[in-house]
Every structure is written in structure tokens, then in C-alpha cells.
Amino acid sequence: MAGPSDARQGRHPLVGRLGLAFISAALFALVSTLVLYGQTANAGTRPILTERIDEGKRVVLVGNSRPEANATNDRGLVADSFQMEHMLLQLQLPPDEEQALEEFIEQLYDPASPNFHQWLTAQQFGERFGLPQADLNTIAAWLKSHGFQVNAVYPSGMVIDFSGAAREVREAFGTEIHYLDVNGARHVANMSDPQIPAALAPAVAGIISLHDFTPRVMHKMRSDYTFTSGKAVYEAVVPADLAMIYNLNPLFSKNITGAGQTVAVIEDSNVYNPSDWTTFRNTFGLSIYPGSFTQVQPQPLSGAPNCRNPGANADDGEAILDAEWASAAAPGASIVVAACADTRTTFGGLIALENLVNGASPPQIVSISYGECEASNGAAANAAYNAAYEQAVSEGISVFVAAGDEGAASCDAGASQATHGIGVSGFASTPYNVAVGGTDFGDTYAGTNGTYWSSTNGPSYGSALSYIPEIPWNDSCASVLLAGYVSGSDITYGPNGFCNSRAGRQYEQVVAGSGGPSGCATGAPSVRGVVSGSCQGYPKPSWQSVLGNPGDGVRDIPDVSLFAGNGLWGHYYVTCWSDIRNGGASCTGAPSTWSGAGGTSFSSAIMAGIQALVNQRAGSRQGNPNPVYYGLATVEYGATGSSSCNSSNGRTAASSCAFYDVTQGDMDVNCAGSYNCYGPLNRDRDYQKRDPERGFPPLNWFMPWFMLSGSDGGVLSTSDSSYSRAYGAGPGWDFATGIGTINAYELVTQWP
DSSP states (O other): OOOOOOGGGOOOSSSHHHHHOOEEEEEEEEHHHHHTTTOTTTTTOOOOOOOOOTTSSEOOTTTTTTTTOSTTTEEEOOOTTTTEEEEEEEEEOHHHHHHHHHHHHHHHHHHTTTTTTTTOOHHOOOHHHOHHHHHHHHHHHHHHHHTOEEEOOOTTTEEEEEEHHHHHHHHHHOOOOEEEEEEEEEEEEEEEEOOGGGGGGGEEEEEOOOOOOEEEEEEEOOOOGGGGTTOGGGGOHHHHHHHTTTTTTTHTTTSSSTTOOOOOOOEEEEOOOOOHHHHHHHHTTTSSSEEEEEEEEEOOOOSOOEEEEEEEEHHHHHHHHHHHHHHHHHHHEEEEEEEEEOOOOSSSHHHHHHHHHHSSSOSEEEHHHHHHHBBHOOOHHHHHHHHHHHHHHHTTTTTEOOSSSTBBBBGGGGSSOOOOOOBBBTTTTSTSSSEEEEEOOOOOHHOOHHHHBBBSOOOHHHHOOOOEEEEEOOOSSTHHHHHHHHOOOHHHHHHHGGSSSSSGGGOOOOOOOEEEEEOOOSSSSSEEEEETTTTTBOOOTTTTTTTOOOOOOEEEOOOEEEEOOSSSTTTOOEEEOOOOTOOOOOOOGGGGSSEEEEEEEHHHHHHHHHHHHHHHHHTTTOOOOOOHHHHHHHHHTTTOOOGGGGGGGGGGOTOOSSSBBSOBOOOOOOOSSSSEEEEEHHHOOOOGGGOTTTTTTTSSSOOOGGGSOOEEEEEBBOSSSSSOOOTBSSSSSTTBBBEEEEEEHHHHHHHH
16 A cells, blocks of 8 residues: 655654644643543644644634524524534545545556555544544544533544533534524524634534534425326336346346345434335345345444434435335345434434444445535535545445435425525535436337336336336426427426416426536535535546536536436336325335335435445445446447437447436426526516525516516526526436436446
8 A cells, every 4th residue: 555645754743843832731631531532543643733722813614504594593592501412523634635635545446556446444544544643632622621522533533523512612612502493493503603723723624513404305205297197007116127127137137136235325214114124125026135124323433322213203214215225226235224313413314424434344335315505514514524425435435325306406405496506415516426316217208108118017016128218307397308298398488488387387396306516515605505605616536527527627416317206207116115104105005005206315225236236246345436437438428429328219229338328308497586597587687686595686676576476487507698407418428417327237247
């Protein structure tokens, strides 16, 4: 392995660089702390923190607060004694040290490097790339001096778990914790960005987090639409259909089923009933394979336990669909639901992820089906996921993340129209994960259902006959394919566009497979939830170079896509989720009566399962699959694209394709306001320029706002002055579907 940089080879870690003035009584008192937390991370390297801590000289940790923490939602201070459990302090490296880590990770994926696939353990990662032990000691001592309990210092040397009361938070970080009322729900959050002594700033990225807002799940329950109300039940997707469409059966016949691999799905809820997983497997013919299912609450290796059993809560539907469909793709793999309860400050899924990545036996693969847009997630949380995934891929863990279910408007999840412009999920936009987008099947649009589906089901309820042409998943009236199918015109925006028609109103929704450029991974927006201010995206990874990928200098998502439709075109996934109180259904009788849903949660879990097949055949963990994906796609698509691998070919696509290039349709969504929203009203009249946070324009604008109630017919666009939909599919890579979808057999067998 390559050795650490010269900056990390100082022979005397403390005295030679800092001088005796820094060696205070407080530092000597840390001996007991070191014994308690068992840390040896970077114990032989020079400290980064070189200044004496002066509480009067402080800096603001920009991007460490939520957009909902504003005067409108404020309901006053919490009590001083209000407990803030298991906050995570995200640490950071100096730029040159971070560059050394990034270069090492590049070598892990370079077959010509002696470090190729020389994976690290969590302890080795900390010793080599974590903060020096002296700095960890200094930060832990500062937290303790303000009354916090330091629960654990992770082996990575990059995260500290600590707890305290609102009073300690106010005194240490200079920010108040208030109650908020947001759309009728009570929350708590810090009302301003926290502050820390300037002496600590070189090593501290931020706090994750000082609020109780949790990320959203990435699935959408099945919906019925007027124009497809006559759809046949057999067009629902079950595991046998998945295996037929994406060519898994030849692998299963060779006993490549994911045996020996562990896929951990990251959750903040247990499944409602573990027998649902067994029922799913038995019903759909998967029980012939030696897969297994367990639920765990992973704990840190040392220090206080921080992963409380969450039981089954409102997110249990996410947990079971992730577990079932990961198993559908890898029926011989061990599926682990790794779930921790949310605390008043921290998403339980992040706690579970940190504990797994820093554990003694990390899984080979993880899948995450939660998300939050970069601009709302904040710089500290974005940094936390980036750092956790970065560590994961250095350990050979493959990280799959749902790209999102909101098109390119991830800051408007769940809304009827996009008002915050283009933004992507901070969970999915890092350079160290596979962002998995969503498609729908194009047979209903083309009128070829009978070509691709049998009128009767097989013994495991499958009815798909072959690979099916795919289009971007898009339930919005801004979809040109939907507009053309329903109205006969592909004009989606403006007074005469589909989004402003009676027929189009039932499709006014921000629901589509997500993609777009990273825009606010660091910095802070000047407009809440909008890429603005000091926001910057992640730099483009070296491997993200393929036909169609723009020269925009930033990380673009998604990487790959799979079917994620929730019923618009007559297709959706079937899942056994028996928690009726939270929206599930009884798993008795024909599967057509079971729960149905779509979303990139499914596509992420399935891609994670397919990676288990890759790993089994390769005989080892593979870490970040993206360098291989993009390498294979570059060969397949070349400089002009591959007509034989075009998804629109359907069953006549070449059998040698590892990827199917989705070139038809878009994942554009309807919008209003002035951020990346185009329509004739936006172009011609300035009364469209209204702040999405305030909702209404000034009364002196030339047309009264009440004349614009409802949709203004705008669609999300990269230009406010011309129609440039965000985003359309095209040859090679595109924001709508990434590289495209897959032929699993070819992907596995072509894997280098």
C-alpha cells in the first residue's frame, strides 16, 4: 500500500509542532477519556489543531440549520433541560489530507495500482486517514468542558457521538433550540447556525443534527388513473417478472444467487411482521434459494450504545419493501434490516450506517432508500453522508442510494408543483455511491402490452415475456409522453398546455424518477431550499465520463435506473406489507390484492441485490461499482450511441447489451414561481417572480395574484426564458435515467 503523506509522518505528534503552551492540564486529563473510548486513530501523526481555544473567537458553521426554522414556524424555546440525544459531530480533514484520501480511493479502483482492491478496515481507515488522536482528544475535552457526555469516538476518527441538554447546546454552540409548528406537526430545531471556537474550525464540519426533521422515504403507493383504469392485473410486477425483464434467470440457473453476500438495507424502522418476508418468498417461488432475513440494531464497537430498537413505525413499509425486493434480485443472499430509532437530533438510519461502516464485520453491500435535497439537508448532513460513503468504499462496501421520486425538484418532494427550482438529494449525490433512478415501462404508451405480457400467470405469478421498452418514470403533467397520450399534444406548459387543461389537472404532482446536477453539497443557500448563495456541488468524479454526460464540472445523478413505476402506465411492484394501520394490506389471496407501489426505493434495493450477484461471481467485494459501470457503458455507447442497445427496441434489443439506453420521454415536472420554471407567463410578465417561501407577489404587480390561483402551466426548465425541460432522455447518459437500465446477465458476466 502507498504510505501516508509526509504531513502525517511527524516523529513527535504534539510537542514539536505545538509548543508547551498548548499542553494544558485539560489535555493531560484526557488519559481517562482515551481509555474509555478505546481510540487509537492516527495516534502517531501531528495534530491539525494548533491554536489555543479561545471562546471569544468563534466561527459560524454555515449550512447547519433547517429552512423550516424561521419566525413563521417558531413556537418558542424548549426547556433548558430538554435532552438532545446522540448528536453526531462530523469532523473534517485539511484539504491536502482529504486529497490524499481521494487519491488513495482512486488507486483502490485502478487495476494498475498496487493498492487495487486493498480494502481497509475501519481501524486502518482511522489510523491512516482519520483525525490525529491529539485532535480527537482536544475536541472531546472541549465538549466535556461544556457539560456534554461524549458517548463514542468512532474508529474512523471522523465522527463523535455526544449528548446533552438544550442549555449546553446554547452555551457551547451559541444557538437556541425552539419548538416549531410545520404544517400542523410539532418539531424542534436550532434557530441559527451553530458556532464553535475558531481554534476548532479546521477539524469540524458541523453537527448532525440539532433538529428532529427526518428524511423522506423513496416509494410511492400504487395509484389509479382514469386513462388506464382498464389495466389488467397481470401487468403488476412480481419477482418472476423482474427476473425475466432484466435477465436474471440465466444467472440463477448457474447458482449465481448472491450466496455468501450480505445486503444491509438501512432503516429507521423494523419491519411490521418478519413473516411478511417469508410469505413474499414462498408465494413468488424464491424459497428454493438459501437466502436469509435478520433484523439488527448495530451498536458502536466501544462507548455507549446509541442504536435503540425502533420497533415498527410509519416507515415499516419502506423496510419491508427494501428487504423483499433486494431478496428478489439476490434470493441466495443474506438480507439484513439494519435499523436504529430516530433520536431528537439524528436520523436513525445514519446511526445504523455509521455503526455498520465502523463495525468489525461490515456488510458487502448497503442500500439506502431515504433522501433530502442538498439545499435543505444542509452542509453538515451532506458532509456526513459523503464521509460515511467515502469510508465505506475504502472498505470495499458498495453503496446504493435511491435517487429520488421528484424529478429534478427534490426540494419539492410531496408538493403539487415545484417552486424551489432544480435540486437533487444530498443522500444520493456524493461521488461514492451509486444513485439509482427510476423508469416505467413503455408498452402501454406504445400500445404493445400484448407483445410483452402473457394473458395468464405462471406458477409464481409471473407474466412478462421478455425485456420491455422503458421510458423515464414520470407521473407529472409535464411529461411530454403523458401529454401526447392523453391530449394528443406534447405541449405541457402555458395556458393551452396539458398542465393547465382539465385532463391534466389530475397529474399536477411532483412525482418522477430523480436526477440532476449536484448544486448545494457545500455552502448555504441565500433562499431557503433553493440552490443559491454560497452553494456548490460536488466536483465531477474522474470516472463519470461517458457519451451524454455534460461537461458541467459537477457530480450528476442518477448513475443507472430500473423500473420504478407506481401505476400510471399500468405497472407497479407487488409487496407483502401486512401493516394495515399504516397503509399496508393483508398478504392473503391472490397477490393482486396485496400492497402495490413504485419508487426508486425498489430500484435501489434491486440494484443492491444485483451487486450481490456480481460479488459472488467475482469472489470478493467490489466497493464502488461506478467506475466499472461507466467503463462498460463507454465501450457500449462509444461516441455516438448504440442503436442495438436502445431500450425502445424492447425484445429485439441485442442480447449482448449490459445496459439498455433509454432515449424516449423525460422526467420533467410542473412548476410555479421564478426558479427554473418556464411558461409563457414566466417569460412575458414579471408577476411570476414570487418567492416560494412567501407564496404571493407584491400587490402592486401588474396582475392581481388571485387571477393566477392554481397552476400557471409552467414546467421545470434549465432556462426561464425558453423551454429546456429538466430533463429529457437521450442517447447515452442523461439526467432522466443515467446510463440507462441493465441486462443483469451481461452486467455480471462482463464485469472485469
